[in-house]
Amino acid sequence: MRLVATGIVVNLSTAGIFAHRGNEKQREERCAKECGYVQPHGIHRTTLLRHECHERADIPHRNAQLALVADMRTLVTGGAGYIGSHLVDRLVELGHDVVVLDDLSTGHLANLSGAMSHIRFVQGNILDGNLVDSLVSGAELVFHLAAAVGVGHIVAKPLSSLITNTKGAENVIESCVKHEAKLLLASTSEIYGKTAKMPMSEDDDRVLGSTTIARWGYSTAKAIDEHLALAYVQQGLRMSIVRYFNSYGPRLDPRGYGSVVANLVRQALSNEPLTIHGDGTQTRCFTFVNDTVEGTLRAALDERGEGMVFNIGNNHETVINDLATMITAMTGSSSSIQHVSYEARYGKGFEDTKRRVPDVRRASEILGFTASTSLEDGLAHTLQWWRATHR
Numbered sequence: 001m002r003l004v005a006t007g008i009v010v011n012l013s014t015a016g017i018f019a020h021r022g023n024e025k026q027r028e029e030r031c032a033k034e035c036g037y038v039q040p041h042g043i044h045r046t047t048l049l050r051h052e053c054h055e056r057a058d059i060p061h062r063n064a065q066l067a068l069v070a071d072m073r074t075l076v077t078g079g080a081g082y083i084g085s086h087l088v089d090r091l092v093e094l095g096h097d098v099v100v101l102d103d104l105s106t107g108h109l110a111n112l113s114g115a116m117s118h119i120r121f122v123q124g125n126i127l128d129g130n131l132v133d134s135l136v137s138g139a140e141l142v143f144h145l146a147a148a149v150g151v152g153h154i155v156a157k158p159l160s161s162l163i164t165n166t167k168g169a170e171n172v173i174e175s176c177v178k179h180e181a182k183l184l185l186a187s188t189s190e191i192y193g194k195t196a197k198m199p200m201s202e203d204d205d206r207v208l209g210s211t212t213i214a215r216w217g218y219s220t221a222k223a224i225d226e227h228l229a230l231a232y233v234q235q236g237l238r239m240s241i242v243r244y245f246n247s248y249g250p251r252l253d254p255r256g257y258g259s260v261v262a263n264l265v266r267q268a269l270s271n272e273p274l275t276i277h278g279d280g281t282q283t284r285c286f287t288f289v290n291d292t293v294e295g296t297l298r299a300a301l302d303e304r305g306e307g308m309v310f311n312i313g314n315n316h317e318t319v320i321n322d323l324a325t326m327i328t329a330m331t332g333s334s335s336s337i338q339h340v341s342y343e344a345r346y347g348k349g350f351e352d353t354k355r356r357v358p359d360v361r362r363a364s365e366i367l368g369f370t371a372s373t374s375l376e377d378g379l380a381h382t383l384q385w386w387r388a389t390h391r
């Protein structure tokens, strides 16, 4: 792996390492104070990287860490999608080589307009095993985000969605094993199903409904991907898994996976009634996309995250009725609020979860990651983008 980071370790003489250890406590205190980063474990390579930031003047902690591992060959499946394209922008900004594989089924080339001249875009399907294998063979780090996303898709097209989300992921995972590429697997808070235990911790039980209720197929397919990736660790796969909690932000597609933020913003800006499923007392934890991407990068780049699963989300709960009121106020919309039954939207037997709150301690303690964007700020950015692009 062509890591600048490796260079640092190699360049450190044994004496240098011990000198570094001598100052370790001092550096840790400084990192905790200036960067809010608390070192939970002993010294290893990433520790050296993290504390390196304080030997380099004026470089913020988080940028120092990421910049030092720049110049990797990366592959982003689903890179033309909503989260994937933001991730691609960030990888380009950090100086990595980026190849994107996307079939444009829900993604858009417009999402990559800023990055396109710096990346290689391949339009293709993750179900094409030969294509996946040849692209993975050229990568050191693979971000697997391509998927039939969300409950809406699974309910509308259960078979093709399940095949994409299981067989497609299997192709990517197996090629990563074969070519010794590191894998970042994008998973979902849907994994936890309808558990009543809050907050949801990574090792919690999953509580799902019957297989006759299509919506649980999304959770189940993503769980198979997680099991596969975790099992392949024994065959030498280096990987980490991130479970996203309700990401929102610019480039959200209102025709996409059924994001409540996208639907409500679209309706508010066109002064249509804001439709809320159920009585609207259900809550969700909304995570601004910059935070989603930051957590993803940290999970992928920080060695201490290897072999682990992380909740990546904001743990601030918002009642859906309050979200609608907020969006109405921020857009100055004249829309009313209309409650519609889940059955009317998703068909008979649909089950929803009342709350979905991430336990964020693991990501905070191990990756030093906390989603920091408030809903007000995130919505303001989203609205600004929406107004500029949907005229």
Ligand SMILES: NC(=O)c1ccc[n+]([C@@H]2O[C@H](COP(=O)([O-])OP(=O)(O)OC[C@H]3O[C@@H](n4cnc5c(N)ncnc54)[C@H](O)[C@@H]3O)[C@@H](O)[C@H]2O)c1
Pocket: 077, 078, 079, 080, 081, 082, 083, 084, 101, 102, 103, 104, 105, 106, 107, 108, 124, 125, 126, 127, 144, 145, 146, 147, 148, 149, 150, 164, 168, 186, 187, 188, 189, 243, 244, 245, 246, 247, 248, 256, 257
């Ligand atoms: N948005 C969220 O809040 C959220 C929550 C939980 C999990 N996730 C996960 O994050 C990842 C990205 O989701 P997103 O919200 O950006 O959705 P998205 O639909 O914008 O992105 C998915 C991308 O994958 C591409 N794709 C789909 N099937 C493909 C195939 N067979 N071959 C190649 N490309 C294919 C699509 O064209 C699209 O660009 C997904 O794995 C999803 O399950 C997202």
